[in-house]
Amino acid sequence: MSYVIRMNGNSNGIQKDALNGKGIGRNGISENGIDRNCVSKNGVNGNSFSVNGFDGNGFKGISVHHVSARVPVSAAKLKARRQRWNVRASEMSKNTLNPIRAIVDGMKLTPNPEKPMIALSIGDPTVFGNLPTDDSVLQAMKDAIDSHKFNGYAPSVGYLQSREAVANFYSQAGAPLEAKDVILTSGCSQAIELAISALCNPGDNILVPCPGFSLYKTLAVSVGVQVKFYNLLPEKSWEVDLQHLESLIDDRTTCLIVNNPSNPCGSVFTKEHLRNILAVASRHCIPILADEIYGDMVFPSCEFHSLANLSSDVPILSCGGLAKRWLVPGWRMGWILIHDRNNIFGSEIREALVKLSQRILGACTVVQGALESILNNTQAEFYQSTIGFLKSNSEICFAELSTVPGLNPVMPSGAMYLMVGIEMEHFPEFQNDVDFTERLVTEQSVFCLPATAFEYPNFFRIVVTVPEEMMVEACGRIREFCARHYRPLSQESNDLDQ
Ligand SMILES: Cc1ncc(COP(=O)(O)O)c(C=O)c1O
Known part of the structure; x- marks a missing residue:
């Protein structure tokens, strides 16, 4: 007979074989190379903590082992044993609606x-x-594959070199970035998910544009976060109804999502309007999730301004990615840019983002390997x-x-x-x-x-x-x-x- 026992302890990590009855194999996570790069090595915040949740002594908390044994089953256990199958979908899955x-x-x-x-x-x-992507983008990807250097696990926040490339590409005078301010994600969708999950608890609420990209609600509601819609005004080129926005804020509001340029509106906010939005966030001390996946995709008659470059105090998580501007949505490469010059997020939010990035062990490494070249070599x-x-x-x-x-x-x-x-x-x-x-x-x-x-x-x-x-x-x-x-x-x- 075989059954599962739970152990607290210092095993050598999660087993590939842990649930197939073969007992504890040799392939602990550190052997597989996931855990080689600790955060401080890669400069996320200078503090030393492990990317993968290990503390140096092995896996923290509860690990699951599958062992075989012949042990008599007590009457009480037999009574408690389920008589029939009843496998149910989780509440989270039921609350996930697209x-x-x-x-x-x-x-x-x-x-x-x-x-x-x-x-x-x-x-x-x-x-x-x-609308094919640029040849240089394809070449960068081919080179990354041919190099054989990007087949393994990267740190869950991304390779240092790739994060540095993103930081250099998006640094601006008013919003400087370093590698430690960048977290690579599986598409902009995961960037948004990490940002919401890092900032919000069940029962909190977030402010979301209406009309707006439906993923914000999908992600928030699935983790018990309430969504409050603020109006965009079609007659004013879809600018935010600032009064309405402000009226929605309460003491459980933990994040304001601003999507510029907008899906579904195709609108691009002026510098002045962005400053007005920042003023509302600043007055109420609400951090902003800036979804800028369409950043720079603006018609020649107008200009794109990143929110972070205009902010003097409001901390901003700017989410973006390769999907739209480089026309490769299937490559699933996104990022969070952490703008926090006044150290309001501090190490807590940075650590939260790092921890959450460990849930899926980071973005595709081949695309990470191509990232520097994609950003630097795609012609205007x-x-x-x-x-x-x-x-x-x-x-x-x-x-x-x-x-x-x-x-x-x-x-x-x-x-x-x-x-x-x-x-x-x-x-x-x-x-x-x-x-x-x-x-x-x-x-x-x-x-x-x-x-x-x-x-x-x-x-x-x-x-x-x-x-x-x-x-x-x-x-x-x-x-x-x-x-x-x-x-x-x-x-x-x-x-x-x-
Ligand atoms: C406003 C907006 N944000 C985020 C995303 C998700 O981007 P990705 O494909 O990189 O996950 C999309 C995709 O359509 C979008 O329109």
Whole structure:
């Protein structure tokens, strides 16, 4: 018979074989090289603590060993023994909800067989093949693989050299960075997860933009953190309603999330507006999670300002990554930049981030190996051509849809998205944006994401990365769809009759 016993102690770490009945094998974690790089060696904060939670004497806390033995089972144990299988999903998994999936999976998306499908819904710039990454980016990755140097585990916060490269790339006069201020993550998504988990306890609340990227809520709610939505104002190019923002703050507010440039709005905040947001955070002593994954992806007519460069006191965790600007979302490389010149986060938050990074032992090492070269060798023309394309497609889409009765597109200034308001009163056949976009698929085979997925009903979001001819075709079909279903209000039709 074999069963599991729990031990406190100084074993040699977690076993690969620990749960298969072979007993304690030789492959402790330190042997596998995970634990070779302690934080102080890599300069996270100068304090010495282990990246992987070891204390030098082996694994701290409880370890699990699987042993075989022939021991009589007591009557009490037999009575307590489960009589049947009852394997249940965890509360955390049940509380993990992706609103986009929930909404899209609930829609009846049957395209018109006469028309090829055009999906304007997917925020992945690689899907149509028209926006390849730069050759130098691919070469950096090939070189990293060929070097055979990046097949092992890195420190969970990332290789020192790769973190140094990110720090150098993003350092600014007003917001200097060193390697110790950078944590590499598996995509910007994990950066956001680490930041929320480091700053918030169950029962706390965070302030999240509305409309906004749905992952913030997904991550927060799954760990018992409440989400409060602050309004963005379409009539003011999606600026934050500062009064509303401030009215939401209470003594359990532990983080303000600012997403600039924005998904789903494509908006880019001015320096002045960012300063106003900082003033609110400063007044209430709330740290900011700045989601700047679209940083620098702004149209030539405007400028991107990182929040950290404008902050004099508010501590900021700036989250970013390779996904969008370098057009490689599948490579899953992201980072947190810790901006804390006044030492408000101190060592506690840094240590929290380091500890949390150990949960999955860090970001993909091959991409880490390529990172320095990617950041330093991608030519400006590559970014400019991507941005030029996004701007031109946005202009085509905006020009087309702003002349469609019943629709109100909002011209973006960056990122890869454009929001379109639907005057629902002119489309009485449809209950809401979900209904509207569902029928758009049925009749015209064009799929746009209903903005209910971003907590913002009666809008839909268009992704502008599709090839230009598809964008033109899709807009034409949206026009046809609206013309068919648009109904003037009775007052308007009376006016027309006179
Ligand atoms: C605003 C925003 N933040 C974060 C992410 C996640 O980025 P990553 O793919 O690097 O995890 C996305 C992805 O679409 C996004 O739109």
